[in-house]
Amino acid sequence: MTARLIEGDAEADVVVVGAGPAGSSAAFFLAQAGLEVLLLEKSAFPREKVCGDGLTPRAVRMLLAMGVDVSTDKGWARTRGLRMVADRAQLELDWPELAAFPSYGLVRSRRDLDTVLARRAVAVGARLYERTTAVAPVVDDRSGRVIGVRARSSPLDADRGLDVVLRAPVVVAADGVSSRLALAMGLQRRTDRPxxxxxxxxxxxxxxxxxxxxxxxxxxxxxxxxxxxxxxxxxxxxxxxxxxxxxxxxxxxxxxxxxxxxxxxxxxxxxxxxxxxxxxxxxxxxxxxxxxPLGFNRTPHYVPGLMLAGDAGGMVNPFTGEGISYALESGRMAADVVVDALSRHRDGERDDVLASYPRATADAYGRYFSWGRGFVRVIDHPAVLAVATRHGLSHPALMRLVFRLLCHLGPETEAADRVIGALRRLAPR
Missing domain, CATH: 3.30.70 (Alpha-Beta Plaits)
Structure with missing residues (x-):
């Protein structure tokens, strides 16, 4: 993968900021659909990211959709499931056999994973610019709409960079929990979210x-x-x-x-x-x-011209802290909405389609994340947590429900209601 250098101001159909799982996913599906995509990454690959490095079957499904070869001879380690340990007890829970998901998980360092994903985006036509930081959004003075980003390219020396303006009808902010673009547009972290x-x-x-x-x-x-x-x-x-x-x-x-x-x-x-x-x-x-950033802790996920994906939008599982699958999926959701919007010939129609993105993320994760936030409130009570961890593994049937809920791999309504209901009954009055 050869890093490109920005030589001056540029225009594209979409600018994607951040080449982690969310940004590379968005860039991949946008470029695959034939759009001109600029993908900006402030670091250079390979680079480290703090993560557990475990990928659930939900994340594996997205890797396969992006054409990633996840065979063991390519450096991927497969997992059978989750082993839960408390005191001297332990319980092994296998990933479920479901038609919609692979029956295995994976482990791969983010140093490798993010490089692989960025390469996939480049392979289908996205233009990747490493060592390029989106400094601020470019906002139309009359409409208040985001119409691009101001970026600094520092390919060799961080103290001597090139300032450029990159314009596009849509910008996807996949720049992480501290999203500079989101903050610049007034999208602060919600303090009522965990x-x-x-x-x-x-x-x-x-x-x-x-x-x-x-x-x-x-x-x-x-x-x-x-x-x-x-x-x-x-x-x-x-x-x-x-x-x-x-x-x-x-x-x-x-x-x-x-x-x-x-x-x-x-x-x-x-x-x-x-x-x-x-x-x-x-x-x-x-x-x-x-x-x-758990459970949608930054909203809304769209303001005119700017979409939030992955950690920038707080799309992290409140039950487990797992975020790779939601980053990959939200990148694809953002891409699908953008492709639909840019196929429309009237500006009003485009805006209506782009404005549907928060509904798409809410439909995909809203109820589940709401349950997760309820789970957080319950287990944050020390007495409940102590009882749950002391006795949970001695009830395999309950733990299978818990696992089903944690891994978010199928209809979770019954599991969520029963698990959270049981924990609430443990809570002191």
Missing amino acids: LAVAVRAYYASPRHTDDYLEAWVQVPDGGPGGRLLPGYGWVFGMGDGTCNVGVGSLNAPRSSRHIDYRSVLSSWLASLPPERGFPDEERTSALAGAAL
Whole structure:
């Protein structure tokens, strides 16, 4: 994949900002439909991203739709399901057999995954510009509509870049949780929606070939009394000699906003049995952390000329913190809406189609994310969390419902109602 250099102002059908899963997905499907697409990435590939690196069957389905070769000889590690661990109990839950989804998950570092996805977008015609930062939206003075972006291209030296204006009828903001474009248009993070924090590192380990994603659901916050965090610790075998190991937790009203999550990770790892542990001398990377914008925590997902996709729109599963599948899917949804809109000959018709994008995201995820936000409110109560983690794994039927809900792979109404209802009944009056 050869990086392009912007030589001056340019125009296109669509400018996509951010070449993570959401941006590369949008660029792929836009370019595949024959539109001229500029895809901007502030870094250069390959580059690191803080992530658990686990892909659910929902995400795998999107990779296959993009024509990605996910065979093991291409560097992908397959997973059979999820292993949940609490105290001395554990329960293995296989990915379900469903016609609409593959029956396996994958693990791949974001360093590799994002490179693969950007290459797919380039392969079908998108023009990728690396080391190019979208500094601000270009807004029409009369209408207030976004009509492009101001960008700085710094291919070799970050201190000496080229400032350019890139114009397009539509801009897709896939620039992450701190979306500069969204903030510039007044789209702040919703404080009534949950946020999570995750930290992770890679460790050399013989467990790298484990074909179950492993989640430890009892992680103390490191403070007096050992209160459990509303989150989990994970161990994902990468298949390359290392494991991705981390912790993620809600940053919710009852949860302390001053937790040192790196210390939490270290303390949790020190508490693991030796045969399942990860000594610090086996760590192969620095500890790194990131915020996870859960359950539509930035809305609306469209203002005239600007669409939000992936983390920029808070499209992250409130139950698990998983966001890759929603990033890939929202990129495709944005592309489908744009392709339809730009096929219309009247500006009014185009605007009406583009304005339908928030309805599309709400129809796809609104109810599920609403349940997730309810789940967050319930498990943020320490008494409920303690009871649920202490007794949950001894009820396999309930845990199968929980798993069905967490992985978001089919009709979830019954599972959500029963799981959240059960947790609410545990809540002290």
